[in-house]
Amino acid sequence: MAEEKNTDSIPEMDNMILLQDERGRDIPFEFLDLLEYEGKEYVVLLPAEDDGTGENDEVVILEVLPVQENPDLEQYVSVESEEILNAVFEIFKEKFKDAFNFIDE
Numbered sequence: 001m002a003e004e005k006n007t008d009s010i011p012e013m014d015n016m017i018l019l020q021d022e023r024g025r026d027i028p029f030e031f032l033d034l035l036e037y038e039g040k041e042y043v044v045l046l047p048a049e050d051d052g053t054g055e056n057d058e059v060v061i062l063e064v065l066p067v068q069e070n071p072d073l074e075q076y077v078s079v080e081s082e083e084i085l086n087a088v089f090e091i092f093k094e095k096f097k098d099a100f101n102f103i104d105e
Contacts, residue, residue, distance in 0.1 A: 015030055015031045016028055016029065016030055016031065016048060017029055017031055017045070019045075019076065027047070027049065028047075028048035028049060029045035029046060029047055029048055029060065030045065030046040030047075030048050031043065031044075031045060032044040032045060032046055032059065032092070032096075033092060033095065033096070034064070035088055035091050035092060035095075037084065037087055037088050037091060038084075040063060040064075041063070041064040042061055042062065042063055042064065042079070042084075042088045043061070043062050043064050043076060044059050044060075044061055044088070044089075044092050045059060045060045045061075045062065046059055046060070047060065059089070059092070061079055061085055061088050061089060061092075062076035062077060062078060062079065063076070063077045063078075063079050064076060065077055
């Protein structure tokens with residue numbers, strides 16, 4: 001997903017958030033972590049819906065930006081830089097090396 005998204009919390013699931021895709025459909029994600037890299041914040045998410053393969057093995061990393069009109073809200077924006085995505089993912093992997101079984105491709 002490469003477009004900007006706004007978040008809404010799902011009240012009954014504290015670690016779940018909804019993001020809207022380019023068609024306006026709500027897509028649920030499991031919140032895994034919030035990381036800082038080079039002075040910016042990034043959220044690491046796991047798709048909550050099954051993609052038909054029975055496995056959700058790829059995380060989504062988005063930059064966290066404040067919504068100027070409402071400081072209580074955040075906006076998640078796609079990261080275009082492969083270098084930043086890789087660096088943030090490496091931080092995530094190191095932090096959770098004992099909790100997840102990471103496979104290097």
